[in-house]
Amino acid sequence: MATEIRQSVIRLARGLSAERPADGPSLDKSSVLGHLRRNGPMSAGALGAVDHRRPQSLTRVFAEPERDGLISRTRDSRDGRQRVPKLSEAGHEVLARGLAQRDVWLEFALADLAGTKRQLLLLAARPMNRLADRPSAAPGRTIPPS
Template structure:
């Protein structure tokens, strides 16, 4: 199987699982963009709107409404940057953390139940696949070589992964 065939199969699986996880969100749950912003602030701490947008691979203008909604709902706080008063800094509030954890818990509960239908080896393969997908999300394609895009290793934070015996 070539890299393009692998890519198509992985993409299909990721898209289908993502759709299912979105369906498992409770009524009035957070939007994907809201989850992205809150998740970024949880993982990385305070950040400017531009930093959040860059990490989410979006333009800051695309997230302006999302930032305003989250701030109006008390899920994030916006303050002026002490070094540059023209710039604002976003921080996750306690209520924002609760909303994020509640939203994640609903989907995690479904996923945990679904994982219970798999055997131990399959669960371990998926755990490793999750770590690899995180790594892939942080890579930048280089010039194509022999018909496929080579991936550049992220500069830091890579976990050592071993192939499980099947």
């Protein structure tokens, strides 16, 4: 079951990824912008935790969107050493344009499905979001042989 779900999700993600605007942000940057849109301003550590990556790797990811005015960074009120990124109005617009383009593609693809299958996908989307929010497996954790 896990293999079939993984394969389907990856294939769907690739289809959606291909529909990104050519002049839009990369997948890495889109992911960061999306987290900031959903969760509001957050530290690199918090963003790294929800995006399943090390906070140090986000420094480079923040630089270009900040240069392009898609995010702004301000001093953290609790820890003045940290700068917390926040999505700007331009960032909201760029993200909304990319999401709208991908939604058009997905609506077109969904039109080929009967109503029951469409409803089934909607029902599956909610628990899949919860799965996506789960933390990564512990480092060094191995999968038992089958």
